[in-house]
Amino acid sequence: MGTWDVGPFDNDTAADWCGNLDDASPDARPGLVRDTLARAADTVGFLDGYTADQAVVAAALVAAQCPGGEPAHPHYGPDEPVPDLTALRALALRALDRVMTAPSALLDLWEEPDEDPWRASIDRLRGTLAPRQPAEGLRPS
Numbered sequence: 001m002g003t004w005d006v007g008p009f010d011n012d013t014a015a016d017w018c019g020n021l022d023d024a025s026p027d028a029r030p031g032l033v034r035d036t037l038a039r040a041a042d043t044v045g046f047l048d049g050y051t052a053d054q055a056v057v058a059a060a061l062v063a064a065q066c067p068g069g070e071p072a073h074p075h076y077g078p079d080e081p082v083p084d085l086t087a088l089r090a091l092a093l094r095a096l097d098r099v100m101t102a103p104s105a106l107l108d109l110w111e112e113p114d115e116d117p118w119r120a121s122i123d124r125l126r127g128t129l130a131p132r133q134p135a136e137g138l139r140p141s
Contacts, residue, residue: 006110006118008060008125009073013053018072021061022080030083033058034091041094049105056099056106056122059092061085063128070124093129096122 003011009018017036024032040047040055061078062085063069072078099106100122110118 006121007073008056008121009076011053013050014057015076017054017057018076018078021078021082026081026083029080030085030088033061033085034088037062037088037091037095041091041098043098045103047098047104047106049109052099052104052106055095056125059096059125059129062088062092063125066128067132069128089129089131093126096126096129 008014021029021032036054036058040051043051060070061072061082064072065082065084065086066089072082098104101107
């Protein structure tokens with residue numbers, strides 16, 4: 001696996017997964033994202049790096065559609081239109097939580113103290129995906 005930076009699109013597995021998403025029919029794309037997230041979120045035992053990388057990039061596509069979300073990488077992200085994935089926010093959070101819970105190959109790979117930028121990248125995704133709480137003293141009417 002080639003990894004060139006800490007972002008969700010910055011590895012060969014993520015780039016290949018985005019290519020597969022592009023190759024899928026428009027109707028199949030939401031299911032591909034959902035299945036990718038669920039495969040990671042539902043893993044009991046060791047979460048391999050391939051599944052974890054795919055889950056991170058799928059979560060990044062969901063986050064890209066949320067308020068404050070960063071857009072997909074212009075070169076390594078999907079080229080084809082991505083359908084509305086916002087209904088997958090909770091599943092994307094579960095998948096990221098699993099990536100960050102041992103035993104996880106990505107967690108092991110990035111566990112060195114100087115790898116805080118990778119953790120910060122995951123934390124930004126989680127922050128974007130997390131439901132917004134109303135500010136204290138403000139209640140929805």
